[in-house]
Amino acid sequence: MLEDKTPQRTPLSQLGEFGLIHHLTQHFEVKQASTLKSIGDDAAILDFNGKKTVVSTDLLIEGVHFDLSYMPLKHLGYKAVVVNLSDIAAMNAKPTQITVSIAVSNRFPLEALEELFEGIAMAAKIYQVDVVGGDTTSSQKGMILSITAIGEADEQEIVYRNGAKENDLLVVTGDLGSAYMGLQVLEREKQVFQVNPNNQPDLDNYTYLIERQLKPEARTDIRELLEKLEVKPTSMIDISDGLSSEIIHICKQSKVGCNLFEEKIPVDPQFINVCEEFNIDSTTVAINGGEDYELLFTIALEDFDKIKANPNFTVIGHMTQESEGIHLITRANTKIPLKARGWDAISE
Amino acid sequence: MLEDKTPQRTPLSQLGEFGLIHHLTQHFEVKQASTLKSIGDDAAILDFNGKKTVVSTDLLIEGVHFDLSYMPLKHLGYKAVVVNLSDIAAMNAKPTQITVSIAVSNRFPLEALEELFEGIAMAAKIYQVDVVGGDTTSSQKGMILSITAIGEADEQEIVYRNGAKENDLLVVTGDLGSAYMGLQVLEREKQVFQVNPNNQPDLDNYTYLIERQLKPEARTDIRELLEKLEVKPTSMIDISDGLSSEIIHICKQSKVGCNLFEEKIPVDPQFINVCEEFNIDSTTVAINGGEDYELLFTIALEDFDKIKANPNFTVIGHMTQESEGIHLITRANTKIPLKARGWDAISE
Structure with missing residues (x-):
């Protein structure tokens, strides 16, 4: 038939x-x-x-x-x-x-x-x-x-962007940058397809990244998890435009500064491999690539013990006085001012 | 200077x-x-x-x-x-x-x-x-x-589309059709302008119609007015797509029929003049022209005395058994089935 x-x-x-x-x-x-x-x-x-x-x-x-x-x-x-x-x-x-x-x-x-x-x-x-x-x-x-x-x-449950305090810890859920690299893979396949429509793309090495781009999830599970752990964040935002942009939103609205540690930023192994393949700096992508839809929040220092064992959370920095500014502390221990450049920054 | x-x-x-x-x-x-x-x-x-x-x-x-x-x-x-x-x-x-x-x-x-x-x-x-x-x-x-x-x-205040009962009166606020004719005037001026950009349009005879099209108002005043009169409509809808279309929505959702009386439909004198100028049937426009944003509602027959003296309201028909259908009763006393044709109907 x-x-x-x-x-x-x-x-x-x-x-x-x-x-x-x-x-x-x-x-x-x-x-x-x-x-x-x-x-x-x-x-x-x-x-x-x-x-x-x-x-x-x-x-x-x-x-x-x-x-x-x-x-x-x-x-x-x-x-x-x-x-x-x-x-x-x-x-x-x-x-x-x-x-x-x-x-x-x-x-x-x-x-x-x-x-x-x-x-x-x-x-x-x-x-x-x-x-x-x-x-x-x-x-x-x-x-x-x-x-x-x-x-x-x-x-009393609601968390705004403006409640972060000096010495609070900066915490992120999941991992970062993969949605952006998923988009890069798809853009490349689109160009290959335009040249040769019969080419069947082999996307096995990119499944996680492509899923993060095409089928992201909202972290609606975090509210219940934090409630169970008896932690109420002092400020919170979701990562749509990129980590650096969201950190700056929290800092500006909360009138605090921030030190973000490069070595702490959570990324997936597949993400690292593909950044190497594309010859692109993984930290730049993890900081500026958006659309991960993870949550970024601050907690009081004394709540650290409650979240430290949980694989959903990574402490990536801490808040400082506003006058100290907003910085990335690199693996080489240099201090670079953080800028909200978004995706444009990566292609520069 | x-x-x-x-x-x-x-x-x-x-x-x-x-x-x-x-x-x-x-x-x-x-x-x-x-x-x-x-x-x-x-x-x-x-x-x-x-x-x-x-x-x-x-x-x-x-x-x-x-x-x-x-x-x-x-x-x-x-x-x-x-x-x-x-x-x-x-x-x-x-x-x-x-x-x-x-x-x-x-x-x-x-x-x-x-x-x-x-x-x-x-x-x-x-x-x-x-x-x-x-x-x-x-x-x-x-x-x-x-x-x-x-x-x-x-x-207890909320009024849905589905509460109209047989014998209820059909009531409308304000007047109908003017927003549509305002649009016709503006379309004509646009065409004149395209032919001769220096022509200054004289729109004095059309001010009401143009205002109804360009700056309509929402009847948020009606809720308080009805409350004061102690009338709760049995069903209600706003007139965005045209009177006939909205009547059909109420009838279908309430499972009733309706008789709408042509001679009762409230229109403005300027609207009548412009319909004549455009050689277009005023009832067709009043019934099918949308965007008037007036409210259409039904009330129990016994509430008639409470609203009859109020200039904001016009009784334009009454609800019947569903099996009787939805009809316009013309000035010549003929019965025509009402159709939801919208604006297309007017230009036919």
Whole structure:
């Protein structure tokens, strides 16, 4: 029997706006007790029952934030949700609902949106958040995604960026830089593909890095873990733009300085190998490459014993007086001022 | 003395993303008691103190939802906020906060974004809502605006689309169709301008219509008014897509039918004149033209006496059994099935 490999392509106009919204959202289940009314009216109704409401929003534009030539739509949907949940986690709050708005040009058939929503649904299921609203519209060019995440927290749980104190320890979850190197690998494969479309890429040596780029996770597990360890961070932020940029945010808002130790920065062995292959300095990438979506936080010195044995956490520095400035202490023990250069810095 | 008429144009790259956000949002004041933490961290923190949270979101794309050749940026900012507050009002809730995300291509200088945010700030001030978050990014083409509105309500106050009952009266606020005819006037002037750029348009006869299109208002006043009159609607929706489309939403979700009376539909005298000038049927426009942002709701028959003397309200029909269908009763007393055709219907 011959398989029909022609992909099915249903034009969006066939469903109309309301039909499309119904088609894409019909399988979303309500799981949060705080969701009183979800999709289907002018607005959603939420009940946080005395808890504080936490809100964050992000806008993702094709060609600026993602490239569909190597980003499968399902991964895009998943990642778009994760990026927003990460912001809620960075307040030490629990994400509970999201709204999802999308605009697409007529080059996208229904099947493309189904794939995108499959990724959104998968993230919603894994992170136990309800999709409670959104908007579906057309764009003149490309795909646009706007996601708003809503969460809940008790007032005393919430951690802001501005609470770091002198002598606090600087702690990071997971490892850094891999998402950026994953992107470099994908960019290289894209160029190879453009020269020779029949070339089958061998990506076995890069699986961890590519997964960190295409399917990052939000560290919503950290809130519970810290609660169990009885540690409340003094300040917290998520790493979306790069470690140095986030450290500077905490320092500026908390009015403190910081010493970051190069030798302490956690990285994956695969990451080191690929930096060597690309002939690129691994510390530069670990400090400036973004999109790791790990959490960066400060804790009081006396809490060190509570976290030191936990493999999720690495102490990478300590906070100083504001007048001392923000520095990287290299392996050679030289002191370099830290700058928020982001990704541009790496390609210089 | 000669005036320098060269407009000042500051490239966005001069400020950087964080500088830009600070520059544009520094004058936003917090006015709502429920806003605990606004812009400046990973997320905003809201406290509704036992009330329910109401959330709605909208995505506006240049070339699809607005045309900057006749929509001044200040008006666009104002309208983008109003459109979202209207959704909150349509739940009989009180809007309290918004988040604003924008993406712009490099054709927009800083001064353009300042103008846009001036309109956003003006709407926030007039409607007493706090701007608590957002995202500013670049786009490959044109301007994209995503606004999420948040509101509060006691559970017993909230009005859904699905509560209309047989024999309920169908009521609308304000008048209909003017926003659509305002758009027609602006489109005509745009074409005149393209032929002869020196032609100064005389828009005196169209001021009301143009204002309805460029600077619509959200009926956030209706909630308090109905409370004072001791009327709780059985269902409610705002008129964004056109009266017929919204009636059908209420009927489908409430499982009822409806008779809408042509002679009762409230329109402005200027609207009638311009429909004649454009040789277009005024009822067709009043029923299918959208963007009036008036509220459409149903009330129990026994509440009629409470609203009948109020100039804000017009009874335009009544709900029937679902099996009777949804009809327009014309001035000639013929019964025509109502269809949700939207703007396309008018140009047919």
